[in-house]
Amino acid sequence: EAGVAQSPRYKIIEKRQSVAFWCNPISGHATLYWYQQILGQGPKLLIQFQNNGVVDDSQLPKDRFSAERLKGVDSTLKIQPAKLEDSAVYLCASSLGGTGSQPQHFGDGTRLSIL
Amino acid sequence: QKEVEQDPGPLSVPEGAIVSLNCTYSNSAFQYFMWYRQYSRKGPELLMYTYSSGNKEDGRFTAQVDKSSKYISLFIRDSQPSDSATYLCAMKGGSSASKIIFGSGTRLSIRP
Numbered sequence: 001e002a003g004v005a006q007s008p009r010y011k012i013i014e015k016r017q018s019v020a021f022w023c024n025p026i027s028g029h030a031t032l033y034w035y036q037q038i039l040g041q042g043p044k045l046l047i048q049f050q051n052n053g054v055v056d057d058s059q060l061p062k063d064r065f066s067a068e069r070l071k072g073v074d075s076t077l078k079i080q081p082a083k084l085e086d087s088a089v090y091l092c093a094s095s096l097g098g099t100g101s102q103p104q105h106f107g108d109g110t111r112l113s114i115l
Numbered sequence: 116q117k118e119v120e121q122d123p124g125p126l127s128v129p130e131g132a133i134v135s136l137n138c139t140y141s142n143s144a145f146q147y148f149m150w151y152r153q154y155s156r157k158g159p160e161l162l163m164y165t166y167s168s169g170n171k172e173d174g175r176f177t178a179q180v181d182k183s184s185k186y187i188s189l190f191i192r193d194s195q196p197s198d199s200a201t202y203l204c205a206m207k208g209g210s211s212a213s214k215i216i217f218g219s220g221t222r223l224s225i226r227p
Contacts, residue, residue, distance in 0.1 A: 040219065048214070056214060091159070093158075103149070104215065106151075108157050109157075109158050
């Protein structure tokens with residue numbers, strides 16, 4: 001079974017520029033998550049999709065971050081404009097369902113550096 | 116106070132030792148408890164997944180949950196250098212609306 005795929009693996013941009021990340025979840029997984037992991041911290045949920053609908057985006061900084069999952073499979077996360085504090089690893093995860101009984105499986109993330 | 120507290124380490128032990136990793140939490144609504152292993156520049160990998168209180172064993176790994184004390188543990192027996200990684204505890208409430216809350220991770224190093 002192929003895992004969660006993410007690209008790019010690394011991205012370096014200057015502050016105020018824009019950037020986009022892509023995620024392809026495990027086949028058949030209805031729920032997709034984007035997390036932000038700052039160095040030395042655990043992942044923090046930014047947004048959760050169930051198929052192509054948003055379940056939870058309470059911790060997404062909506063003035064600069066946006067995400068979509070148009071066909072209920074792939075997803076993109078965008079930051080515009082980027083700030084220095086956005087330097088982090090952006091992780092995508094997927095699960096069969098959104099309940100606690102379904103574990104989440106993570107991709108290897110995109111490491112973002114803001115200069 | 117954070118919802119989930121985890122000692123960041125680093126923790127260094129000799130090969131073959133028993134390792135004990137712990138987390139405390141404050142939210143009594145948590146029902147699902149997880150341990151993830153994260154190697155450098157990789158995503159978290161699910162190791163153990165338990166529901167409510169009790170013990171669960173999988174090979175060299177044992178997870179314990181004590182809901183009365185709001186305390187969870189991961190034990191690694193016969194530790195190997197390949198176990199060197201950051202270990203993240205995580206927990207979640209029972210409803211579909213609840214999100215996973217992660218600890219900050221404990222960095223573990225196994226000395227050959």
